[in-house]
Amino acid sequence: MDDVGILIEALPYIKDFHGSCMVIKIGGHAMIKENMLEDTIKDILLLYFVGIKPVVVHGGGPEISEKMEKLGLKPRFVNGLRVTDKETMEIVEMVLDGKINSKIVTTFIKNGGKAVGISGKDGLLVIARKKKVKKKEGEKEKIIDLGFVGETEFVNPDILRILLDNDFIPVVSPIATDLEGNTYNLNADLVAGDIAAALKAKKLIMLTDVDGILEDLNDPNSLISTMKANDLKDMLKKGKLQGGMIPKGEAVLKALDGGVEKAHIINGSIPHAILLELFTKKGIGTMILR
Numbered sequence: 001m002d003d004v005g006i007l008i009e010a011l012p013y014i015k016d017f018h019g020s021c022m023v024i025k026i027g028g029h030a031m032i033k034e035n036m037l038e039d040t041i042k043d044i045l046l047l048y049f050v051g052i053k054p055v056v057v058h059g060g061g062p063e064i065s066e067k068m069e070k071l072g073l074k075p076r077f078v079n080g081l082r083v084t085d086k087e088t089m090e091i092v093e094m095v096l097d098g099k100i101n102s103k104i105v106t107t108f109i110k111n112g113g114k115a116v117g118i119s120g121k122d123g124l125l126v127i128a129r130k131k132k133v134k135k136k137e138g139e140k141e142k143i144i145d146l147g148f149v150g151e152t153e154f155v156n157p158d159i160l161r162i163l164l165d166n167d168f169i170p171v172v173s174p175i176a177t178d179l180e181g182n183t184y185n186l187n188a189d190l191v192a193g194d195i196a197a198a199l200k201a202k203k204l205i206m207l208t209d210v211d212g213i214l215e216d217l218n219d220p221n222s223l224i225s226t227m228k229a230n231d232l233k234d235m236l237k238k239g240k241l242q243g244g245m246i247p248k249g250e251a252v253l254k255a256l257d258g259g260v261e262k263a264h265i266i267n268g269s270i271p272h273a274i275l276l277e278l279f280t281k282k283g284i285g286t287m288i289l290r
């Protein structure tokens with residue numbers, strides 16, 4: 001009866017979510033181990049088979065750095081963004097599209113799903129522009145050149161709608177071009193946020209390697225389980241988010257601003273984190289409300 005109880009607890013959620021679209025960002029840190037990715041894909045397939053339309057966006061930071069080091073290049077970051085010269089851009093594209101995107105699609109197939117791997121380039125999903133990055137040096141702010149680091153200029157979700165309407169699961173890598181054909185490396189969190197807003201998704205779900213947003217970065221017991229967009233804005237302003245959590249915070253704010261109902265930041269290394277967060281009363285990560 002316990003097992004049935006779990007299903008019955010999930011019923012109101014399933015009813016509420018049926019037919020809605022959800023954007024799920026899988027961080028590179030949330031797929032380091034093979035079974036982590038597989039568990040996540042199974043969760044996403046369960047969403048799919050109860051009538052939710054999932055869109056997957058993935059990162060891949062750790063694997064890009066590993067490949068660079070193997071090729072004798074040293075990864076460098078400024079404000080959490082990878083310095084991306086031409087050679088690095090080639091590696092980024094190889095790893096994200098050729099390896100990670102393909103691995104995610106394969107894992108869907110292995111578990112009975114119909115996924116389609118695309119980058120932001122395909123179907124003009126994302127038009128990018130070069131990102132201007134400011135860095136504080138003492139009192140002054142300097143604009144620095146990070147090479148082929150891009151940001152979203154425009155999202156055109158037509159290709160996603162076509163795939164979703166035909167029961168495919170889109171898997172998107174955060175690579176896009178400008179209209180001159182320059183290829184850029186975009187932050188996957190921000191791409192996920194922009195896509196969620198363009199689709200007016202029901203939810204944006206970010207899987208990472210920490211339990212969620214910590215009130216105090218040094219205190220693992222300070223997890224915030226529910227917060228409002230304004231509180232998150234405040235934390236960003238006060239510098240309480242650092243490194244990889246900054247683009248996550250910004251992406252969540254953009255998504256909520258763009259009409260997404262709720263955002264969740266959860267730990268992808270907890271087995272079946274998505275199901276625990278979405279279908280049980282308690283939830284496990286940080287939920288951010290408009």
Ligand SMILES: Nc1ncnc2c1ncn2[C@@H]1O[C@H](COP(=O)(O)OP(=O)(O)OP(=O)(O)O)[C@@H](O)[C@H]1O
Pocket residue numbers: 026027028029030058059060061062188189207208209210212213214215216217240241242243244245246
């Ligand atoms: N206030 C905070 N609460 C929780 N984590 C924080 C906070 N500020 C900074 N972080 C850091 O953010 C990291 C998560 O972002 P990170 O970019 O490293 O991973 P990812 O986005 O999941 O993976 P990828 O960048 O490969 O897609 C955590 O490991 C943590 O160290």
Ligand SMILES: [Mg+2]
Pocket residue numbers: 027059061189244
């Ligand atoms: Mg990141």
